[in-house]
Amino acid sequence: MISASKQSPLIRVKNLYKVFGPNDKKVVQQVKDGASKDEILAKTGHTVGLSDINLDIFPGEIFVIMGLSGSGKSTLIRHFNRLIDPTEGVIEIEGTDVMSLNEKELQDFRRHKMSMVFQRFGLMPHRTVLQNVGYGLQVQGVSKSEWQNKAKEWLETVGLSGYESSYPANLSGGQQQRVGLARALCTDAEILLMDEAFSALDPLIRSEMQDQLIELQEKLHKTIVFITHDLDEALRLGDRIAILRDGVLVQQGKPVDILLNPADDYVEAFVKDVNRARALTVETVMKPQVVRISAETIGEAVTQMRKAKDDFAYYIDQQGYQGVITQETLDGVKESEYDNAIDASMLEDVPAVSTDALLETVIPETLDSDHPLPVVDADGQVTGRLSRSTLAEVLSEHSNNEASENGVEVIKKAPSKVT
Incomplete structure (x- = not known):
């Protein structure tokens, strides 16, 4: 994905408020004046759905919006395609204010710009799997042969070839959600809205669907807005995460920022049960690399080592990292x-580890080595180091049984020459 700083937002939300009730325009001022959601409900009978939401979503990213029930996450996503109209604020999609669209323009916008995947699948029981997948193209007026061919292609993509003539009632929950995903993708919409799309599935099937979404995104580069209440799911899928509480956006950022630097007690409560070893990559915690020695002769290596602060260095030749040489x-x-x-x-x-490896997968090598492991990027260049002390520092901040089983307690006790 291209760096967000080099792109213009595809979706921009500015000063967005949503109050549910007959006098929402008047009540919204109380929200601006600082009245809480509970106070407004008690005094006016109105419900605050969203309060001063500001966020940018960039092309090609998976942007996760999460929070507990009643936090406003589903309300927010439904503003993007105007299933809900705001009380106040601006929603721009590719520079167009969606509130300015008339009924016909809004209909075209929903058909061509965005697709939605629902928690409860939303399939039409009287239509076959093929007809469900191709429905969006049908209503666009695409010819029967064309929508059928595209629908078949997407069914194959999600692993459901051979189910074209089946009906939703004959499918498992995981299969029905694959049909829903294929239907959303079939229209070739640029933006995919996924509202708790996997939360109704069994854990194993849910994990498989997450894998499939990641695999598809690597090929399709859609802009995906994904709603969930599950932080593990958010950390696994999201390029960036926004966390809502009572209609207020309390923190947004990259998964590592959310995990390591929670903005308040509410966010900290979310992250406290996360197994960091399964959520963080090597790149997020590695330290700057130690001395590199690229000398051809022993004498040159001695000279370079004398200038080093450490008593070891990574030896690099034309083929890249070769091992550790010590003082x-x-x-x-x-x-x-x-x-x-x-x-x-x-x-x-001393084995090298890749920048994108999960910490969980490199703990054994880290424990077995007397020296920090060199971290290499996709081009094989050494970019940092990972030591037992670094792992202990990161993982011991969050103590849970799984982490201990993965060796965190051993890391704390293990003597080593680490920096």
Whole structure:
């Protein structure tokens, strides 16, 4: 995904308020004056759905909106396609104020710009799977042969080839949601709205659907707005996350920012039960790399090591990272051998880990090594280091049974030469 800072928002929400009730225009001023949701309900009988929401969603990202029941997350997503109109505020989609659209323009906008996947599937029971998937194209006036061919392609994409003539009642919950996903994708809409799309599924099927969405997104690069109350799901799927409480946006940012720097007690309560080892990648916690030695001779390596603060370094040649060379090893070489090339036998085999690896997957290697593991990017370049002390620092802030089982307690106790 292209950096958001280099793009214009595809969806922009500015100063958005939603109050439910007959005198919403008057009551919204009380919201602006600082009255709480409970106070307004008690005094006026009106319900505050959203209060001064401001956010930008960029092309090609999965933007997760989460919160507990009643937080306003479903209310917010329904503003994007004007299933709900705001009491006050601006909603722009690709620079167009959706509130300015007339009935015909809004109908076209919903048909071509956005698709929606619902929690309870929303399939039409009297239509076959193929007819459900192709329904959006049918109402657009696409020819029968064209919508059928596209519907078949999307059914194949979501793993449901052969189910074209089946009816929703004959499918499992996971299969029905795959049909719903295929239907949303079939119209080729740029924006996909997913309102608690996987929350009605069994945990295993839910995980499979998350995997499939990630896989599809790598190919399609849709702009996806995903609603959930599950932080694990949000951390797994989201490029960025916004957290709502009582209609107020309390924090938004990248998953790592939410996890490591919760804005308040409410957000902290969300993140306290998350197994950080399963949520954080190496890149999010690694430290700057230690000394790199790229010398061809032992003597050059000795000179470079003397300038280092540490007693070890990562040895790099034209093929990339090769292993760790230590001060102790170099001290054992006679000066008469300084012109010799560095031999593989002088190197310690310390495995490299990738920047995008989950911490959970690299804990064993980290424990087994006397030295911090080198972290390499997609091009094989060393960009940082991961040590036992770094893992202990990050993971011990959040103590849970799973983390302990994965070796956090061992990390705390293990002696090492780490920095």
